[in-house]
Amino acid sequence: MPLIGLIFAAILTKQRKYIILGITWAFLYFGVSYTQQQKAISEVLKLSEKRNVEVLYIEAKPSLANIFIWKIITTTEDKYYVDAVKIGPGKSIVWEGENINKLSIERDLPWLKEGSQQRKDIERFRWFSNGYIALDRNNPYQITDIRYSFLPQKINPLWGIELKPEADKDAHAKFYNARHNREGAVKTLWGMLLE
Template identity: 30%
Template sequence: MDPVTHGLIGATASQSFANKRTFRAAVLTGLASAMLADLDVFISDASDPLLNLEMHRQFTHSIFFIPFGALVATLVIWWLVKKYLTLKETYFYSLAGYATAGIMDYFTSYGVQLFWPFTDQRFSLDIISVFDPVFSLGIIILTGIAFFKRKRNYAWLAIAWMILYLSFGFFQQQKSTRIAEEIASSRGHTITKLIVKPTIANQLVWSVRYESLDTLYTYGIRLFPFSEPIIYKGETAPLLDWRDEFNNFKGTILYDDIERFSKLSDDFLIKHPDHENVIGDARYSMLPTTLSPLWGIEIDTTRPDQHIDFGTYRDASPEVRQDFMDMLFGRKIP
């Protein structure tokens, strides 16, 4: 999730059991602690562009790192709140705030290494966008009221709001999944892999991508309560058999980097349609119906012993934005 929402959720967790004496200091402690986990975005190496992607949502988001992350947060924050909190209180409020970071990212896409170091597998539920203003607004209002009134009842209402909103996302996803399976069945496709996730900043338009016989199919599905679903047929593209295509480079840094990127992309790799020599992560695009990856790696076979370049390829043109808004408000006719 975005850093602001992370901080607000951490503040909510801390204030949910704070008393009036410690209330506001607890809020600030929980807010800062929850945001601390995302400092992993600064772990990078200019010579190895994929390192930053691998480290984000890694050890700092593991459930096993929570006690240590809370300890680091305590040592940093206590000097600011020691007039209001004991060291023990600071640690427990930090623990409550920090614990929310990895868990809340688990509800989004991309994946979190929740059980690092025992496994480097990324887990995600894909039921809420990394940025959802409706979700965040409810937390802002209720957490803000709790802060000014110093009443934890409002914090519990904020938690209830989060549970309600995430539950709505879960049911929307399940409905989208059933529709996706029906679409594939009607076309005689056997689904090998399926990704169903919300598009940016909403729970109404869902992105569907499924693999069948090494081909990737995309659909957009608009689900508005008490209305019939609107299905937008998208593009298709062959998935890249990178192991075969780059077999001659096995043992090189080039091959290893493609393998690393494939793992980060859950093996949903395609050739970017608009950028030559770019392999893209096909799970993400500006529209749910297109296969123009938002990011990818540029392959230079003349430099097999150097790390690949990583780039972003977002197309936020007025036409793309208009297409998305038409889907969101149901104005686009399939």
Template identity: 35%
Template sequence: MDPISQGVVGAAFAQTAARRTQLATMAWYGAFGGLAPDLDVLFQSPTDPLVFLEYHRQFTHSLVFIPAGAFLVFLVLRAIASRLALLQGLTAFQGYLACLMGYATHGLLDACTSYGTQLFWPFSDARIAWDSMPIVDPLFTVPILVLVIAASRCKRRWLNWCACGWMLCFLTAGWWQHHRAMEAAEQVARNRGHEPTRLTAKPSIANLVLWKAIYEYDGHYYVDAVRVGTQRLWYPGARVAKLDLARDFPGLQPDSVQARDVERFRWFSDGYLTVEEDSPRIGDLRYSFLPNEVNPMWGIELNLNDQDEHVAWWASRRTDGRIRRQFVRMVLGLDGVSLDDDQATPP
């Protein structure tokens, strides 16, 4: 998730082990512990853009690294504590415990998103993605932040427990909404007479009601949006061909650097890849601003004239007024096709 969410969740969890007079200090240690795993963004290569994808949410986010990662954070904070009053007043055990509790939340919270987190590194390189939370959601983060600050200033532990309660309720709601979105996506496939090879539903940005549904059928990906509020709504989307290197890039040598890079990107994106029409670009279907559109936010670009060089990375996150207005209308439940009656017909 975003850094602010990671910091406040780490702070809230660390506060559960604090005395009333230590709530603020424990929160700071927990917040830094919660933020620290994302320092893996520093692992980059000027010649290989996929190094970042391989190392982000890798060993720093794994379950086995939590004690060591927390200890490193504690050592840094302990070294500067004499200069910062907000870090003073804890024993070594209390400081490490707060860092440990904050650090432990990070990988698990990231695994709730759809990006993928290597929780079981080095035993497995599987990217765990429970698809139950958007990467950014102020409705989740802001109440926790307010309650953590209030608990620290007022020295009231019950405010911290309210923060943890809100966190638990929101995560539970995410799991339930994901279940409902999967059911809606399955119904969309049935409406078209399809039996998907695989199907997934991922939350759109900053909400738990509008979801991106992707399923694979007969060599194509079908991308739709489903809204799971009091009424289930369907926003029909697009169909695109699944990436086939032999068909889409017949000149790509199987043992070339770029062919291996495509496989690395396929692993990162869980195989949800497609090719832009008349372009050497391969996009990650999982992410687009409008959940029923095939308009990837990022991907790789091949150069078949120099296959021994690494692929190039591209990103496109621009939006315009039309896209923003359409997104808001979807979130509000306007213009969709109802899935709660027999009138939902395939486009």
């Protein structure tokens, strides 16, 4: 928000100092964000050692509207681990999250025909989700993008695709948006920030 305010101030007043302040703010913000991200990754690497898992890749994203709590997705050979880390003054806090098996069409959807449109839709969704897809725990016909959720340590996806075993070979999978308790999640996230 400060950057947007400084841009408007520069446009309205036509004063160069607001441009300089805006650029300075952007560099400081991205510098602090990068430092926070690296610290969060370091904390999750320690957690991965305790879990005794071989890490293939780690992705760290800031949680909703802040750079203090980070959602960390750790990829192993067959699973995704989702954890949250709060980096602030003093000691870091790690919230051990959930894990889920990576999607395996052969294991999870043996009924899905090779060459069917739904199978092609899964591959399109895999591309869209940067590979972070899994079978929903609550619905064996839904495939979810695990990268985004209201709470950073949870695998409670915001969207996915739904398959139908009885569908024709040319039938598309259906895209869906999940409905969750957003107010409760915001309250929980706020509590995590204040912890």
